[in-house]
Amino acid sequence: MLAPAPRAWLGLIAVLAALVVVVLGALFAGQSEPGTVDRWIVEPTADSVRGPWRNVALAMDFWGEPAGAAMLVPAAVAGCLLLRRPRAAVLIVGAVGMAVGATTLLKHLVGRTIHGDDNLSYPSGHTAFLTALALAVALLATGRFGLGRAPATSLVLGAALVAGAAMGWAQVALGAHYPTDVLGGWCTALAVVPATAWVVDRIADDVRWEAR
Secondary structure, eight states: OOOHHHHHHHHHHHHHHHHHHHHHHHHHTTOOSOOHHHHHHOOTTSOOOOTHHHHHHHHHHHTTSHHHHHHHHHHHHHHHHHTTOHHHHHHHHHHHHHHHHHHHHHHHHHOOBSSSTTOBOSSOHHHHHHHHHHHHHHHHHHHHTTOOHHHHHHHHHHHHHHHHHHHHHHHHHTTSSOHHHHHHHHHHHHHHHHHHHHHHHHHHHHHHHHHO
């Protein structure tokens, strides 16, 4: 799943993303207010969109909710199986699960809140989920079409950027997260998915070798 073309760049990006997650988590640990960067982007203490754009944000938010995820993930897995890519199906489930699990754990470790002590906010699980799913699908595409280093890296990072930006905007617009929460969720997916792909490849290769 982790094709040779984008492997080196994705490894470096994963390390840098993990550092960003750790640094932001340390900066905002235990806080319940927006930081300077958050206030510079938008005041995240109330819904910042109305009218049609609010409906767009709610529609995007739905795909990060359990009901929406229960539709997206099985559809992606079914697509992989139809294309006879069982390894990609395993990656999708593993990458999404690891991204959501990592954000859930980090929320309790960091303890940053929004709109009350019960609403843990850092990092954004919705953003991590959709970014991880987009990354996994993009990795499948790079391998299937045999893309070179530059096209493969561009496709993978482009998919991550579009998915993260779309879901991140919705979370901030609805007042569910601070902008830095969104950045943390995006970076969590960037750190987790390449590592998950590497593990899936190693296990699959070992099983194939033993089956010979």
